[in-house]
Amino acid sequence: MKIAVVGTGYVGLVTGTCFAETGNKVVCVDIDKSKVEKLSNGEITIYEPGLEKLFLRNLKEGRLKFTTSLAEGIEGAPIIFLALPTPPGEDGAADLRYVLGVADELGKLMKDYKVIVDKSTVPVGTAQKVHSAVAAHYKGAFDVVSNPEFLREGVAVDDFMKPDRVVIGTGSERARKLMGDLYAPFVRQGNPVIYMDERSAELTKYAANSFLATKISFMNEIAQLCEKLGADVDMVRRGIGSDERIGKRFLFPGIGYGGSCFPKDVQALIRSAEEADYDFKILKAVESVNELQKKHLLPKVKAYFKGALKGKRIALWGLAFKPNTDDIREAPALSLIEALTAEGANVIAFDPEAMANVKKTLGNQIAYAANQYEALVGADALIIATEWSEFRTPDFEMIGERLKNKTIFDGRNLFEVKQMAALGYHYESIGRP
Ligand SMILES: NC(=O)c1ccc[n+]([C@@H]2O[C@H](COP(=O)([O-])OP(=O)(O)OC[C@H]3O[C@@H](n4cnc5c(N)ncnc54)[C@H](O)[C@@H]3O)[C@@H](O)[C@H]2O)c1
Numbered sequence: 121m122k123i124a125v126v127g128t129g130y131v132g133l134v135t136g137t138c139f140a141e142t143g144n145k146v147v148c149v150d151i152d153k154s155k156v157e158k159l160s161n162g163e164i165t166i167y168e169p170g171l172e173k174l175f176l177r178n179l180k181e182g183r184l185k186f187t188t189s190l191a192e193g194i195e196g197a198p199i200i201f202l203a204l205p206t207p208p209g210e211d212g213a214a215d216l217r218y219v220l221g222v223a224d225e226l227g228k229l230m231k232d233y234k235v236i237v238d239k240s241t242v243p244v245g246t247a248q249k250v251h252s253a254v255a256a257h258y259k260g261a262f263d264v265v266s267n268p269e270f271l272r273e274g275v276a277v278d279d280f281m282k283p284d285r286v287v288i289g290t291g292s293e294r295a296r297k298l299m300g301d302l303y304a305p306f307v308r309q310g311n312p313v314i315y316m317d318e319r320s321a322e323l324t325k326y327a328a329n330s331f332l333a334t335k336i337s338f339m340n341e342i343a344q345l346c347e348k349l350g351a352d353v354d355m356v357r358r359g360i361g362s363d364e365r366i367g368k369r370f371l372f373p374g375i376g377y378g379g380s381c382f383p384k385d386v387q388a389l390i391r392s393a394e395e396a397d398y399d400f401k402i403l404k405a406v407e408s409v410n411e412l413q414k415k416h417l418l419p420k421v422k423a424y425f426k427g428a429l430k431g432k433r434i435a436l437w438g439l440a441f442k443p444n445t446d447d448i449r450e451a452p453a454l455s456l457i458e459a460l461t462a463e464g465a466n467v468i469a470f471d472p473e474a475m476a477n478v479k480k481t482l483g484n485q486i487a488y489a490a491n492q493y494e495a496l497v498g499a500d501a502l503i504i505a506t507e508w509s510e511f512r513t514p515d516f517e518m519i520g521e522r523l524k525n526k527t528i529f530d531g532r533n534l535f536e537v538k539q540m541a542a543l544g545y546h547y548e549s550i551g552r553p
């Protein structure tokens with residue numbers, strides 16, 4: 121089957137590549153000319169483990185194409201995925217201008233039946249808005265389906281290929297059949313396709329992200345309490361996570377959640393609730409706990425240096441909002457950098473993949489090291505902001521030789537407290553004695 125994917129960012133590229141991998145002919149459309157040129161020439165535009173190999177194979181074998189022309193992309197494609205940005209508008213609500221703008225264009229271009237699929241994260245009622253935008257120009261039959269995406273950056277290919285579930289929101293039998301056929305290769309492992317109405321599918325996506333963000337903020341508050349009461353959050357985490365009703369995952373405290381999804385989606389659901397005259401109290405707390413958590417290491421660092429950070433050289437390991445990605449959207453490391461530089465500290469950072477993206481936004485406000493150990497030379501302390509696997513088992517002797525003081529502030533609880541004490545480090549982490 122030929123399918124079109126409109127928007128070739130993170131989700132669009134993974135979606136297009138994975139559908140090509142299962143034998144479909146995929147045309148990806150993007151308004152960004154340079155991105156389309158790069159991708160057409162075999163240059164991948166995001167860092168995502170495992171994606172490049174699939175991308176290059178499908179490009180070479182002619183199942184994956186890129187264009188700036190929406191008309192060319194949708195020609196002969198019965199299914200059109202919209203993987204467009206839905207950033208927060210000024211009031212925090214999802215900005216639908218990209219989705220509805222393309223819907224308007226589609227209405228003008230369509231000549232036959234198509235299924236238009238919202239893969240972007242969009243508020244309840246968007247499928248209906250997309251339908252109206254298309255129907256304003258196109259009078260033939262078509263369907264709009266809500267098919268939210270649950271992939272995580274860093275493991276996106278696996279998440280797409282072996283999804284826990286696929287949610288398809290539609291009231292149309294014709295669309296349901298087409299979507300079911302398209303997803304059949306991905307759900308053979310027994311993971312379900314859950315069919316529902318469009319509005320429930322749209323809300324499912326926000327509910328999933330908001331629930332996960334709630335878990336994280338809850339654990340971050342437990343970690344705060346651990347610090348005050350002399351308990352160890354690692355023990356508490358293991359103690360509660362073994363209860364299947366709670367589950368082991370997403371209970372890791374740290375320096376707050378970041379990324380392109382949780383912050384914006386929590387905010388958008390609060391806003392949607394307000395529009396429906398409902399005050400979503402829990403989510404407001406989740407958001408404010410996260411804001412505080414992003415700055416949680418700063419008072420520890422300041423207290424250690426007796427309030428005087430001016431002129432201190434601080435090494436920072438990790439800039440991406442999580443490991444295995446070069447994405448720095450809403451990365452907690454950026455909040456830390458802002459706070460540290462505002463106090464007059466000099467930051468020298470290293471990240472295995474995200475430095476180029478940070479250079480584009482922060483330029484020479486901070487310094488960049490060629491590797492994790494170079495960042496430490498002459499530094500007064502090391503701060504760890506992202507749990508890249510190469511940071512988990514470092515050479516502590518090399519760290520000790522390079523740092524001016526054997527001092528580590530760990531925002532991701534990578535090391536054992538006792539081991540660090542035995543190695544002679546001043547070591548502070550999150551929620552542990
Ligand atoms: N990033 C994730 O991990 C993830 C996971 C699940 C869902 N989502 C949701 O998916 C959507 C897309 O997210 P993303 O991270 O891929 O966004 P992105 O910003 O990485 O990519 C969006 C792409 O759309 C293109 N675009 C903008 N206007 C266009 C137009 N008129 N025509 C064609 N292309 C256009 C942009 O040039 C860009 O390449 C969002 O709603 C997001 O919330 C993201």
Ligand SMILES: O=c1ccn([C@@H]2O[C@H](COP(=O)(O)OP(=O)(O)O[C@H]3O[C@H](CO)[C@@H](O)[C@H](O)[C@H]3O)[C@@H](O)[C@H]2O)c(=O)[nH]1
Nearest residue numbers: 269270271272273370371372374376377378379381441442
């Ligand atoms: O126990 C945990 C787990 C995660 N995080 C943080 O939470 C953020 C988000 O992590 P993760 O969910 O792994 O990354 P994303 O790629 O943003 O994926 C989320 O957002 C996507 C976009 O909507 C969804 O598709 C995914 O299902 C959802 O997990 C990161 O800053 C993590 O450091 C924690 O602090 N503690």
